[in-house]
Amino acid sequence: MSHPxxxxxVDARYMEPPEPFVHTIEMLDTLKPGEKMLLLLFREPHxxxxxxxxxxxxxxxxxxxxxxxxILIWR
Amino acid sequence: xxxxLAFQNAPPFAAPLRFFLTAPLFSLAAGLLVAAGGPExxxxxxxxxxxxxxxxxxxxxxxxxxxxxxxxxxxxxxGVNLGNPLRVARWLHAGLSAGVLLLAGGLLLGQPAVLSAxxxxxxxxxxxxxxxTGRALSSVPSTSPTIRGxxxxxVGLAGAVALGALLALALARGWAIPLPVLTDLHVGWxxxxxxxxxxxxxxxxxxxxxxxxPGYPARPGWWFPRLMLGLMLAWALAxxxxxxxAIRLIQAAVALLGIAFLLLTxxxxxxxxxxxxxxxxxxxxxxxAGAIFALAMLLTATAWPPLADLDGWSPFAGILLLVGGFMSxxxxxxxxxxxxxxxxxxxxxxxxxxxxxNMNKILPEVAMQRQMRAHAAALxxxxxxxxxxxxxxxxxxAALALASGWLFYNLLGAALRYRLHLQELDREAPAA
Numbered sequence: 280m281s282h283p284x285x286x287x288x289v290d291a292r293y294m295e296p297p298e299p300f301v302h303t304i305e306m307l308d309t310l311k312p313g314e315k316m317l318l319l320l321f322r323e324p325h326x327x328x329x330x331x332x333x334x335x336x337x338x339x340x341x342x343x344x345x346x347x348x349x350i351l352i353w354r
Numbered sequence: 355x356x357x358x359l360a361f362q363n364a365p366p367f368a369a370p371l372r373f374f375l376t377a378p379l380f381s382l383a384a385g386l387l388v389a390a391g392g393p394e395x396x397x398x399x400x401x402x403x404x405x406x407x408x409x410x411x412x413x414x415x416x417x418x419x420x421x422x423x424x425x426x427x428x429x430x431x432x433g434v435n436l437g438n439p440l441r442v443a444r445w446l447h448a449g450l451s452a453g454v455l456l457l458a459g460g461l462l463l464g465q466p467a468v469l470s471a472x473x474x475x476x477x478x479x480x481x482x483x484x485x486x487t488g489r490a491l492s493s494v495p496s497t498s499p500t501i502r503g504x505x506x507x508x509v510g511l512a513g514a515v516a517l518g519a520l521l522a523l524a525l526a527r528g529w530a531i532p533l534p535v536l537t538d539l540h541v542g543w544x545x546x547x548x549x550x551x552x553x554x555x556x557x558x559x560x561x562x563x564x565x566x567x568p569g570y571p572a573r574p575g576w577w578f579p580r581l582m583l584g585l586m587l588a589w590a591l592a593x594x595x596x597x598x599x600a601i602r603l604i605q606a607a608v609a610l611l612g613i614a615f616l617l618l619t620x621x622x623x624x625x626x627x628x629x630x631x632x633x634x635x636x637x638x639x640x641x642x643a644g645a646i647f648a649l650a651m652l653l654t655a656t657a658w659p660p661l662a663d664l665d666g667w668s669p670f671a672g673i674l675l676l677v678g679g680f681m682s683x684x685x686x687x688x689x690x691x692x693x694x695x696x697x698x699x700x701x702x703x704x705x706x707x708x709x710x711x712n713m714n715k716i717l718p719e720v721a722m723q724r725q726m727r728a729h730a731a732a733l734x735x736x737x738x739x740x741x742x743x744x745x746x747x748x749x750x751x752a753a754l755a756l757a758s759g760w761l762f763y764n765l766l767g768a769a770l771r772y773r774l775h776l777q778e779l780d781r782e783a784p785a786a
Contacts, residue, residue: 321563322500344573346568347569
């Protein structure tokens with residue numbers, strides 16, 4: 280699945296915890312330097328934010344009208 | 355990668371668990387009080403016994419779980435940590451438990467000194483909680499409707515407790531203030547501005563997460579807390595100006611706003627992707643039905659006020675909203691949160707690759723479903739008792755006590771199984 284914002288997407292909107300976290304971490308491990316990934320969720324993943332910051336990733340979050348949070352992640 | 359690193363900042367399980375385990379004991383006490391008080395207790399909303407039982411449910415059960423859960427969930431939904439969550443949990447739990455016992459005792463016995471002590475204990479405890487939580491939340495921007503909702507809900511809690519303390523002191527000292535009008539305002543702030551906004555702020559996260567529904571649309575999410583607080587401020591102003599018609603119009607608007615949120619949640623639930631109807635889903639269905647019906651009663655009474663004077667009208671609506679609505683939502687969430695936290699903490703303690711028991715082993719689905727039937731039966735009996743207290747008040751109170759005792763048994767079982775598995779992991783640790 281790809282998206283205009285990033286080629287790699289984890290659509291975790293209908294996943295139960297901790298699946299969104301696990302899938303995101305797994306995809307981050309496969310990213311090449313400079314690549315971006317997008318996480319889609321119906322909430323803001325604050326625990327994930329903390330891990331991203333600790334591991335040197337940057338992120339940017341946008342809330343869409345339908346309640347989807349788009350979290351763009353890159354290193 | 356450090357998969358479970360995210361959870362290192364989670365407060366210890368003991369922080370929220372003490373609230374979750376004692377809360378059912380207070381609703382059990384409310385049931386016993388109704389059973390002991392019998393038909394006289396349900397004669398009107400103003401009997402000392404019903405006031406005491408109501409606060410055992412609202413402060414003893416609802417507020418206990420809400421504040422305990424907030425300590426746990428603030429890092430997850432808002433990214434903020436309280437400085438020392440276990441210490442905050444200890445004094446908050448002690449203050450709330452002592453305060454609600456004093457309040458129920460003071461209302462029941464009409465003892466001015468006990469009522470004053472209750473106002474002081476609960477007032478100081480919640481003021482301290484508001485300072486700690488407010489300070490933590492003010493450090494983060496409102497990047498989601500949930501965070502904004504939490505911030506506004508704290509304002510609602512402050513208003514509800516200030517009005518409650520004023521009413522308790524007025525009762526204790528015989529101050530000449532308009533008690534019925536201020537009591538309605540207190541109820542509005544407690545259930546609308548605090549519990550209602552908090553419920554919505556949590557629902558924005560937990561309904562899609564645990565019931566696999568679509569998300570709440572962003573726009574109503576941003577506006578609901580602000581509108582509700584605005585209506586509450588207008589209600590307070592109308593009370594100050596003694597504007598009876600305005601109060602009725604505002605109450606109607608509050609009911610409509612609440613119904614709109616509940617219908618939106620119902621619609622999302624109908625689009626859920628989980629085929630299985632688990633205890634949480636069923637509890638939320640019950641809660642939505644109860645709360646919608648209760649608010650529809652409020653709406654009808656604002657259009658035709660004599661209805662509210664009918665025998666049993668107010669207790670019926672109150673039971674529907676508290677036992678049918680809020681208690682159902684809260685127990686439904688507890689049945690997800692407690693097994694999930696137990697699993698999370700076990701997972702965090704286990705060595706990589708070491709399997710930990712799944713959530714159904716910690717709190718079996720069948721145990722939750724059975725307890726839910728007892729809760730639904732207690733609700734039906736309590737509602738029937740509001741109409742025919744002479745026949746049913748005592749059995750209805752006993753049924754509420756039974757359902758609450760069962761909830762306690764289920765949660766205690768989960769806590770004990772968690773502890774057992776934790777000890778197993780600890781025994782394995784030295785070999786590592």
